[in-house]
Amino acid sequence: MYEQKTKETDQSVMEFIEDIENIKKREDAYKLVDIFTETTGYPAKMWGPSIIGFGAYHYKYASGHEGDAPLVGFSPRKAKISLYFATGETERDKLLQDLGKHTSGKGCVYINKVADINVEVLKQLIDQSVTFLKETYPSE
Template sequence: MAAADNKTTPTIVSPHAFIAGLDDARRKREAEILLRWFETVTGLKRRMWGPSMIGFGRYHYKYDSGREGDSMITGFAPRKAAMTLYIKPGYRGMSEMLARLGPHRTGKSCLFLNRLDAVDIDVLAEIVADGVAHMRANCETWDA
């Protein structure tokens, strides 16, 4: 399957413009905080991925099936139900950090936060930085 088949690709939309268009005032405020915070924690460039995800960095993947493409290294999406953070490649060895984080739920590579102010932002930085370091060490091609 070719990279062109991937639905989530970088767009030319400004992350600031996307955030400005959010209806929920709290999500908008949290998204503005996270936009600056992710750049500080990761040192990676921000860009929109698809219509609603703000990603930082980019890496190329290729599965055994032949499917390949590019994806963000980390990022977030201000969803109505929860602020969703993308922690790649998932949570291997992060149980101690997750236990210190505060209220959250996890998916395969998603970290769901109901309220940003309810979690320990320093622990969140450890989690994001660990994921980025792992991606940098284990991906053949990536860029800031």
């Protein structure tokens, strides 16, 4: 049976951030915690060893695969900061055009630093993702 790798843990978010070697990345992580917490209303929780997530939802696919994941989150990785939003939201691409300097993959948006992006657009992306996931996977 499939064992989900990324689960909510009891690891301290603040201790995780304090262990980030790059001072600028550490400062950005604190800024992002404030932005995500203020926007979602959820406290920051560690998911796996390196993702800071906000809120949670339970998903179940037609294949039978199911699990839990944060509604939104980020990870201050060495190369870039990964931002995690819902991928199925159709408005996401439109908002990303106004986000600022970033690259994106299927499920992640990558930024170098918070100063490179429009924080108001980031807040809209967070809101949109939370709304989309709550509507797509309503809690039972």
